[in-house]
Amino acid sequence: MNVIVETVVVLFQVAYLWLQAIVLAFIPASYRSKDVAGETVLVTGAGSGLGRLLSIRFARRGCRLILWDVNTQGMAETAEMLRKLGSVPIAYTVDLSKKEQIYDTAEQVKRDVGEVDILVNNAGIVTGKKFLECKDELIQKTMDVNIMAHFWTVKCFVPGMLERNHGHIVNIASAAGISGVNGLADYCASKFAAVGFDESLRMEFLSMEKTGVHTTVICPFYINTGMFEGVQTRFPLLLPILDPDYVADSIINGVLTNTHIVMLPPAIAFVAALKGIIPVKCGMILSNFFGVNHTMDNFKGRQKRD
Numbered sequence: 001m002n003v004i005v006e007t008v009v010v011l012f013q014v015a016y017l018w019l020q021a022i023v024l025a026f027i028p029a030s031y032r033s034k035d036v037a038g039e040t041v042l043v044t045g046a047g048s049g050l051g052r053l054l055s056i057r058f059a060r061r062g063c064r065l066i067l068w069d070v071n072t073q074g075m076a077e078t079a080e081m082l083r084k085l086g087s088v089p090i091a092y093t094v095d096l097s098k099k100e101q102i103y104d105t106a107e108q109v110k111r112d113v114g115e116v117d118i119l120v121n122n123a124g125i126v127t128g129k130k131f132l133e134c135k136d137e138l139i140q141k142t143m144d145v146n147i148m149a150h151f152w153t154v155k156c157f158v159p160g161m162l163e164r165n166h167g168h169i170v171n172i173a174s175a176a177g178i179s180g181v182n183g184l185a186d187y188c189a190s191k192f193a194a195v196g197f198d199e200s201l202r203m204e205f206l207s208m209e210k211t212g213v214h215t216t217v218i219c220p221f222y223i224n225t226g227m228f229e230g231v232q233t234r235f236p237l238l239l240p241i242l243d244p245d246y247v248a249d250s251i252i253n254g255v256l257t258n259t260h261i262v263m264l265p266p267a268i269a270f271v272a273a274l275k276g277i278i279p280v281k282c283g284m285i286l287s288n289f290f291g292v293n294h295t296m297d298n299f300k301g302r303q304k305r306d
């Protein structure tokens with residue numbers, strides 16, 4: 001196609017998609033949600049926090065749940081909650097920092113249950129120390145759990161999705177995957193990686209014309225699950241510490257509507273847009289003003305299992 005004609009076509013497409021996005025923003029998610037009843041959903045880190053809440057929500061929608069976590073006890077509690085909802089979950093104890101365990105457990109899942117339709121890469125850890133105070137092993141583990149595990153689970157389960165041209169990968173990243181934060185260097189690096197991984201996968205599926213395989217990346221600010229116990233926010237109206245149920249509901253809405261990226265609270269989308277157009281030094285001053293660089297000053301982290 002002539003490049004001028006192609007430019008005009010692309011401009012029309014961009015304008016159309018902008019308009020579509022604006023119109024869709026006013027239509028409640030429930031009116032444009034896909035049906036996931038009967039689908040097999042694998043949730044990593046299902047033993048507490050978001051993983052547990054997401055498992056419950058998928059079970060309520062009639063999905064078959066596969067739970068993965070290193071915390072066998074927490075996962076048993078989640079499984080019990082699911083059974084009370086009439087679901088029949090299968091739980092696997094697996095350390096996601098170990099590639100071979102991921103591969104072996106994935107093979108076991110395929111033997112026990114078959115292919116996975118929705119893969120939720122949720123498990124995550126945080127060291128919460130200044131970079132030079134982080135032990136090498138903890139930095140390595142953060143990268144292994146927060147991003148390398150996403151690579152390995154995708155390698156295990158996405159070929160089946162591509163073959164069926166049906167599936168959904170949900171990568172739980174963070175607002176720390178959009179903006180760097182003082183005291184979270186290794187965590188931010190792992191979450192920036194998760195955002196880039198999700199976007200690149202989406203591009204690969206597009207180039208393969210696999211329109212039935214979707215990805216959604218989740219970028220929330222701090223959530224009150226205990227993982228970031230002690231963090232503080234300067235302007236709670238603009239950047240609140242988020243309620244876990246609100247985050248879980250927003251993730252489910254994002255998945256059911258095939259949304260590409262979910263940023264919570266909405267102010268995070270503004271940060272992402274602003275970053276590309278203001279001078280870097282302005283961004284640093286604004287980050288200090290909004291208190292983002294002091295959020296970790298009183299960080300304690302998870303004190304006990306919920």
Ligand SMILES: NC(=O)c1ccc[n+]([C@@H]2O[C@H](COP(=O)([O-])OP(=O)(O)OC[C@H]3O[C@@H](n4cnc5c(N)ncnc54)[C@H](O)[C@@H]3O)[C@@H](O)[C@H]2O)c1
Nearest residue numbers: 045047048049050070071095096123124174222223225227
């Ligand atoms: N809590 C927050 O403020 C916040 C904010 C943004 C993003 N996130 C992300 O959301 C996700 C869920 O976090 P959460 O708040 O529910 O935390 P959480 O600590 O409640 O849950 C994390 C789960 O991952 C599991 N896990 C940790 N290491 C593992 C390993 N090696 N193998 C298997 N499982 C392992 C834990 O046992 C736990 O059940 C994480 O990826 C986190 O980075 C959290």
